[in-house]
Amino acid sequence: MDQFLDRHHVRLRSLVLGTYLHAAPDGINVRLDPNRASVNAAWTVHRYQDEHAITYLLLHSAAFGRYLSATNTRAPWGQRGCRVEQREFDEPEVGEVMWEVIGPGNFVLLSHVSAGLLRANGGRPFNWNSGVTVDNETLSSPQFACLLFGREPPLLRVIRCQQANADGTFNEDGWTEFQFRGNCGYLLRFELIIRLGIVNFIVCVRAGRYARLTPMLANLPSSTGNTLYIVAIHSQSPGETLYMSPTDLPSQEIHNTGL
Template sequence: MELFPDGRHVRLRSRVHGTYLHADEDGLGVSLRSLRASPNAAWQVHRVLRDGGTCVLLHGAAYGLYLAATGDAAPPGHLGHRVVQGVYDDPGDDAVVWKAVRTGEGNYVFLRHISYRLLRANGRYQVWNTGVSVDDFDNQSSMMHWSVEAVPPHPVLPQLPAPTHDVLLPSGGIIGLFRRRTQPIPLERMIRYVRADAFGNFNDQGWQTFQFHGRSMFTLRSELSVRVGEVVFFFNIMVCTNAGRNARLTPLITDLPRSDQPMDIVVLTAGSPGEKNYAVFPLVCALLLLSAAVLMKSAY
């Protein structure tokens, strides 16, 4: 468990493929990608006690969602059961609970789900198959071997993604009809938000909601600054995702997932004790900080 210190960020690299466990941009799937410097490849360690032992939970640096195993069959071409990004509402929720177990070969580990299934890569001979699943403990192979890379802490806040222009519905007329066929309708989701005090505490009865269009983190932050009365001091707030009642807060440094799923947001004051408790870095290494804005620009 020394490879998973609480609160630190790690990457998980497949022994066979050499690619990294990646939180997909749809905010649901998990796959293997080569983008080592992407925030989607970084996972923060959340250690918990379960049945007298220490277990590991992993929530993504991109969206704050937790690595979770399900009882659903994996997609065609994958072995075992589906793995997703999920929320952590109930402290007794087994879906997000893992243990790291040495493989006995080199510095690799198994990531064993509490169900005793093992996290695995797929497609040993199919390079197009980037899927991840969990498979029975008895089916052990090198496809279940992972190396753990620590993401060095960095004391500086990352750059926000540059403002992006969300696709708008086209105007009427013949040209508008043509554009409706070629341009996607912008995503719309419910944002549930709450303002935290200087120490990071917030009233669980104080949540408010609004409908948000698109994925731009910059636009979301602008909207929230108006709603919490910080419009003049736009950079005075830190926007964090809250993926469940028992989840840890995650600073939002990328554009939102490509989905219409609601998001819970906690707004902290930058530089406050609360921000330092929840949002300070351990977050990303210097390379990640320099690359994030470029890698996370979205094509709409």
């Protein structure tokens, strides 16, 4: 567990296929992809301690803030086990998003609290080895690509937003609500400038009442039409440092024998 530093980024990589666990753009699915540079391949560490002082590993997407979750849904035909997905952290304790780290040093297993191991089949009918790459690096450049045309009408969702206090805290009763169509991060930022009256700020998303704020580095999820909570943190304020990744630690690589 010591390899997973709170609020740092990790990438989950297969030792066999060399592909990375990606948060899919729909904000729900999880897939394998060879693109390491994508923000969708990065997961932020959230160390969670329960009432018995047991520490669990929670991982939320650096792109969408949604948490890596085990499900009871069986994997597609020809594969073993159950699916993993992205979900909100909307209750005080959600067992589906809680993982344990087994094995010290360069080899680890990620085990779900239900006793299942995090694995990827890659289309094969058997389990295979995989790896975890732990990167203590900054992810700060938004990766927005806005498409303003298409056959299907853009998704309409409710945005609830507010500006954080200087220390990064915010008021649960201080939300401003409006409707937003589409998933373009640039257009959302422009809308926030108008509604909040600020210019230099970091856009953070909260995927559930008990989720941590995550700087929005990608477009909004394409298939989650539920209410989205956005907190704007003024740049160069003390609160900004709470949600930026550390830059003074070297990268390290950890291999996993059971992803």
